[in-house]
Amino acid sequence: MKKLSKLYLSLVLLFLYIPIFVMIVFSFNTTKSRSVMSGFTLDWYVRLFHNELILKSLGNTIIIAVCASVAATVIGTLAAIGISRMGKRTKATVMQVTNIPIVNPEIVTGVSLMLLFVFFQARMNLEFGYITLIIAHITFDVPYVVLNVMPKFRQMQPNIYEAAQDLGCGPVRSFFKVVMPEIMPGVLSGFLMSFTFSLDDFVVSYFTSGATSQTLPITIYSMTRRKVSPEINALSTIIFVIVLTVLIIKNVAEKRKTSRSRLAALEESGRRASRRRIIKRVAVTAVVVCLVAGMTILTLGGFETEVPEELAVEDPDYYTRLADKDITINVYNWGEYLPLGEDDTLNLNEEFTNLTGIKVNYSTYATNEELYAKLRAGAASYDVIIPSDYMISRMIKEDMLLPLDMENIPNYKYIMDKFKTPEYDPDSRYSVPYTWGTVGIVYNSDLTDMDEEDIDWDVLWNEEYADEILMFDNPRDSFAIAQLILGQSLNTEDKRELRAAADLLKEQKKYVQAYVMDEIFDKMGAGEAAFAPYYAGDAVVMMEDHENLGFVIPESGTNLFVDALCIPKGAKNKEAAEMYMNFLCEPEAALEIADFIGYSTPNSGAFEMLDEEVQNDEISYPDDEFLNDKCEIFKNLSDDTNQYMQNLWTEIKTGG
């Protein structure tokens, strides 16, 4: 029996520790792969201290957790004093309210706060960011403080406060001299719990953070949507080791105490079953660990003194006129869509800051629809966004973009003529083309013997490859593929045609392994799937890293897209945003971009600098004939059609 229980416990512990073990192992992996261990390195630990994004969000997380938990402790302790004096009925009502944030599903708390903040934003100029995050965190923290302090009042002798006053203390003094020491343990554990909850919160932060204030969990989340950088594994390993060490030390120290007092302590700790108890046990350690880890990392990160490379620009004087204004612009871009110093590329945002003195706050989204939702929800204000063609015309129509001052973007002259005055923005008033490309099919030659010329869209419906097919996780791109097969226009407004396309997509669902966007880098890279439709540029990048991957643009035709730089309404620094756009149009910058993200460039200056081999590459730069005859550009659909497609898409995703 004893043996059996031991075996059982070990199995459960194994279950709990396997993922952590995996994480630690892969933090030492020489490649970014998460399935193959190719060698041992400490590289990721070194890089961690140079990864601005991770360090900055770690800093944000700590700042917000400290502010929120301190405020929550003050408000909550004061509240407990008042509540303990209330009548029975009032008390019960107040406690009901106190419980709401605790029992309510987190996502509802997040959504409801988001609605409130959007309301305030429209009327009182509240900006999503630190303020909203701290308010949200205080809101879910403060009930825990109240619940921790309240019992201390019940345990306290009710008349000692009066006694202190009778003996000559003033009310304030007697509070601090007599009451405070009594309730201190409750206050402290309330504070620690608040702090831990704040540190680890993802859901509520996700709905209430703005452009400027991503916390570490949010950064990790956006990473899991493409590829988790092993640097994060390294960070987790460090935290894990620190926690482990602290716990071991604590444990050894405790062992020295007599078993009698330990038994009492254990009984005390087991007195009440609740989540609060659980958290409390480890909360002290948490604070210590996080502060130590955070501070170490921030200090170490501060030592970085790299001399940045210089990027040649045409007119350096142009870039210096806003230098002394201490401006920060918020840039909202697709994931993996700008070189930021990864794999020894140039960090263009840093270059821009060095050149102009304007700081860049950079965050990413995965689909046009997500961008649209974020802007419409009003949850953040951005200065530069990069939507695609059809989304641009929708935004123009819905008055969501600001007209550009082309005087401020002299490098617009480099944009090739065929990309000027496009249909989605007929007067080129709102957008500057950033990249373009086609959609095709990425395939894994280890998992299929098909010849390239045989691969057409219908392969994504091929039963033989059931569960080895990935599909776009957004309505417009998915419908386009079904429409190409059905021979419809990609811009049809005919509901019967859309219904037919939806039926085809529903039929496909049983063959689809997963609906993905940038997760494709991870999944195709790991050899999880045989076929996946995706954008040519990303395919080029994947093929560079993985020899077994190939890419086909089906002869039968495809979608041609253009992504362009725009400034959304509500941008705070339009001139700086235009300067940023101009910077990205510098031929050398555009070349860096095309090089890194693999997408085709509409910038003639950059195109001329490309190798001849690339200039003639069929994937990146298909000939004009194919582009004109076989490719269709998305147009904006009517609101009605958009809504209809949206509903069909939800139906597809949620059905069977």
Add this chain to the structure above:
Amino acid sequence: MKKNKGLIQKLTAAPYLVWMAVFVIVPLIMVAYFAFVTDGGEITAEYIKEAGQYGGIFWRSVWMAAVATVICLIISYPVAYILSRMEVKIQSTMLMLVMLPMWMNFLLRTYAWMTLLGNEGVINSLLGLIGLGPFKMLNTQGAVVLGMVYNYIPYMILPLYSVMVKIDGSVLEAAQDLGCGRLKTVVRVVVPLSLPGIMSGITMVFVPAISTFVISRMLGGGGNLLIGDLIEMQFLGNAYNPNLGAAISLVLMVMVLIIMTVMRQFDTGDDERVLL
């Protein structure tokens, strides 16, 4: 004079009450408002009806969360019992071992499961060595349930342990002296005494499980959506429609409220009632 003092003391709760009113009550009212009022200001039940169309997802979420909760309970119960009967010295160490994984960000732990479960993942590679598989594990409902069990199981173990450690060993001995077998002791004595722990464990696992949106997205491959995903899609995702999102949130909230009320009927906790 005395009354006055009481008033001042009560007033210290004022900032808190204002805070909770503005940031808890008002936002929830706004959710209800969005769920019932169109952009044009008309009152409508349209959104609730539309939310009703997703009954299948509601049902799936309840079902998957329930399965995860039951599995958590089945795994945790023996763990908690074994822990509570261990030597006191080892107990706290073991307890720490159980809690430690919670220290890692849950997104990263879930991501690690992707590495484990994939077609080319660690488990399938190991199975491949002995000539088995590969099995499709990732992007299934099973994977989502596994993710829920993994992430929320500590919330089941701890409350169970907390009540079981209070059960005096002599009570168990007495039962055995009076002729109960081992199994019967557990069924007749341990289970009834640990009921409050079971109940709080169930709520603590079920509520987060039913409303998660990350686990289903990462492990379910985007084809096994849950209520949480649906809500997220309406606010920040591919199907922008805050009114519908608010309606779904409202339904979810009511569901959780009902479940909590039912569970509370079983709750025998004494001072717990005042607190929770």
